[in-house]
Amino acid sequence: MENAVRYLTKYDQEVGALVSAETQRQRRTLSLIPSENYSSKAVQLALATSYTNKYAEGYPYLWSNGSREEQQSGRYYRGQEHTNELELLAIRRALQLFTPNPGDYHANVQPLSGAPANLAVLSAFLKPGDTFLGLALDYGGHLTHGHNVNITGHYYNAVQYRLNESYELDYEEIRRLAKQHSPKLIICGATAYPLQISFRQLGAIARETGALLVADIAHICGLCVTGYHEHPFPHADIVTTTTHKILRGPRAGLIVCKKPYGAAIDRAVFPGLQGGPHMNTIAAMAVALKEAMSPDYKLYAGQVVRNAKLLSEMLKAEGFKLMGGRTDNHLLLLDVVGSANGLSAKNGNWLAKRWETAGIVANKNAIPGDTKPWYPSGVRLGTPAITTIGMKDQDMANVAEWIIRATRHAENEAELQRVRDEIEQFMGRFPSEPFYV
Numbered sequence: 001m002e003n004a005v006r007y008l009t010k011y012d013q014e015v016g017a018l019v020s021a022e023t024q025r026q027r028r029t030l031s032l033i034p035s036e037n038y039s040s041k042a043v044q045l046a047l048a049t050s051y052t053n054k055y056a057e058g059y060p061y062l063w064s065n066g067s068r069e070e071q072q073s074g075r076y077y078r079g080q081e082h083t084n085e086l087e088l089l090a091i092r093r094a095l096q097l098f099t100p101n102p103g104d105y106h107a108n109v110q111p112l113s114g115a116p117a118n119l120a121v122l123s124a125f126l127k128p129g130d131t132f133l134g135l136a137l138d139y140g141g142h143l144t145h146g147h148n149v150n151i152t153g154h155y156y157n158a159v160q161y162r163l164n165e166s167y168e169l170d171y172e173e174i175r176r177l178a179k180q181h182s183p184k185l186i187i188c189g190a191t192a193y194p195l196q197i198s199f200r201q202l203g204a205i206a207r208e209t210g211a212l213l214v215a216d217i218a219h220i221c222g223l224c225v226t227g228y229h230e231h232p233f234p235h236a237d238i239v240t241t242t243t244h245k246i247l248r249g250p251r252a253g254l255i256v257c258k259k260p261y262g263a264a265i266d267r268a269v270f271p272g273l274q275g276g277p278h279m280n281t282i283a284a285m286a287v288a289l290k291e292a293m294s295p296d297y298k299l300y301a302g303q304v305v306r307n308a309k310l311l312s313e314m315l316k317a318e319g320f321k322l323m324g325g326r327t328d329n330h331l332l333l334l335d336v337v338g339s340a341n342g343l344s345a346k347n348g349n350w351l352a353k354r355w356e357t358a359g360i361v362a363n364k365n366a367i368p369g370d371t372k373p374w375y376p377s378g379v380r381l382g383t384p385a386i387t388t389i390g391m392k393d394q395d396m397a398n399v400a401e402w403i404i405r406a407t408r409h410a411e412n413e414a415e416l417q418r419v420r421d422e423i424e425q426f427m428g429r430f431p432s433e434p435f436y437v
C-alpha cells in the first residue's frame with residue numbers, strides 16, 4: 001500500500017500529498033470519536049478494486065411469490081456473473097453474522113450509508129405523514145430518527161421520545177407514547193447512549209401496539225454480534241447498521257430483517273431510493289463481515305468495552321460528569337459544563353477544539369437541555385479506534401491523564417503541546433499495521 005500511495009503521489013501530487021497527510025494525522029493523534037475506527041488493509045484493498053467500475057442496478061436474484069430466486073439474475077445491465085456472486089457472498093455473511101437463524105432472515109447490503117438505510121426502511125413501510133416514534137437527538141438519538149432538520153422529520157409525523165432524568169431509556173414512557181400515537185413503526189438505537197438498550201422490552205411494546213420495531217445498531221453492532229450487548233433479534237423486525245463504525249468495514253449501510261419484510265426493503269433501497277450499488281464497497285463489506293466472525297474480533301469487542309468502562313471510571317473519579325453515570329458499551333458522554341474539580345469547560349465545542357490542539361480528537365455533542373447545537377454542553381468519547389491499534393487496560397490510565405491535563409490546562413498552550421508530544425510518542429509504540437494508505 002505504501003507503493004500505492006507513492007504511485008498516486010507521482011500521478012497526482014496534490015491528492016497524494018493529502019492522502020499521506022491524513023494518514024499521518026490518524027497515526028499521530030488519539031482518535032476518540034466513537035463512530036470512527038481503523039479499517040484493515042484487506043478492507044481498504046477491496047475498496048480500491050475494479051468493482052468500482054461496474055454498474056449493477058438491481059439484485060443478484062429475482063423476487064417471485066415472496067421468495068428470492070437465486071437462479072435468476074435481477075440486474076438491469078449485462079456482465080454480472082461476478083457481481084452476483086460477490087453480492088450473494090456478502091448477503092450470506094451478513095445473515096451468518098447478524099441472525100440467529102439465517103434461513104428466517106433477509107439482508108440488503110446495498111445502502112450507501114446509515115442514513116440512506118434508515119430512510120429506505122421508513123419509506124418501505126410508511127407513507128408521508130404517517131407516524132413513527134424515535135429517540136430525540138438531544139437525548140442521544142440520530143438525525144434520521146425523526147429530527148426536524150432531517151427528511152425523516154418533515155416527511156413523516158415523527159413523535160420523539162426522551163430519556164428519564166438519569167439519562168436512561170424510559171420504557172413506560174415509550175409504551176405510553178406508543179399507545180397514545182399508534183405509530184406504524186418504532187425506531188430504537190442511538191448515537192450517544194452509553195447504557196444497554198433492552199430490545200426485549202421494546203419488542204414487547206411494539207407488539208402490544210401493533211408497530212414494527214426497527215433497531216438501528218450502527219454504534220453497537222459489533223457488541224451485539226459478540227455477546228457484549230443484547231442482540232436485537234428476534235425482538236426487532238428490522239435491523240439497520242453502518243459498517244464503518246465498530247464493525248471496521250467500509251463506509252456503508254446494511255439492513256437485515258425478518259424474511260417477510262425483505263421484498264419491501266429491497267424495493268425501497270432500489271429503485272425507491274438509490275441507483276447502482278457500490279460494488280467495491282460491497283466487496284469490502286464482505287471482507288469486514290468475515291473479519292467480524294473471527295475469534296480475534298470477539299476479543300476486540302470485549303476489550304473495547306473494558307477500555308471504555310475503565311476510562312469512564314477514571315474520568316468520573318476525577319470529577320467529570322458522565323451522562324447516565326457510567327458506561328456499559330463503547331462510548332462515554334461527558335457533560336463538560338457540569339463537570340467538577342477544575343474540569344468544567346465553557347462548552348463542548350470549545351473543549352473539543354482545545355483537546356485537538358493537544359492531539360486528542362473527539363466530538364462535541366448535545367445533551368438534554370442544550371439549545372445551541374453549535375455550542376452544546378457535551379463531548380462524546382469512544383474506544384473502538386484506540387482498541388483497534390492495540391490499547392489495553394493499562395493504557396487507559398495514560399489516556400485518562402491526557403484528557404484530564406488537556407481539560408485542566410485547556411488555556412495553557414505549552415501544556416497542550418506537551419500532551420500532544422507525549423501522545424505522538426506513545427502512538428509510535430503501536431504497530432503501524434492499521435495505518436496503510
Ligand SMILES: *Cc1c(COP(=O)(O)O)cnc(C)c1O
Nearest residue numbers: 113114115142190191216218242
Ligand atoms: C452513524 C449513525 C447513522 C448514520 O450513518 P451515516 O453512515 O453517517 O449515514 C445512523 N444511525 C445511527 C444510530 C448512527 O450512529
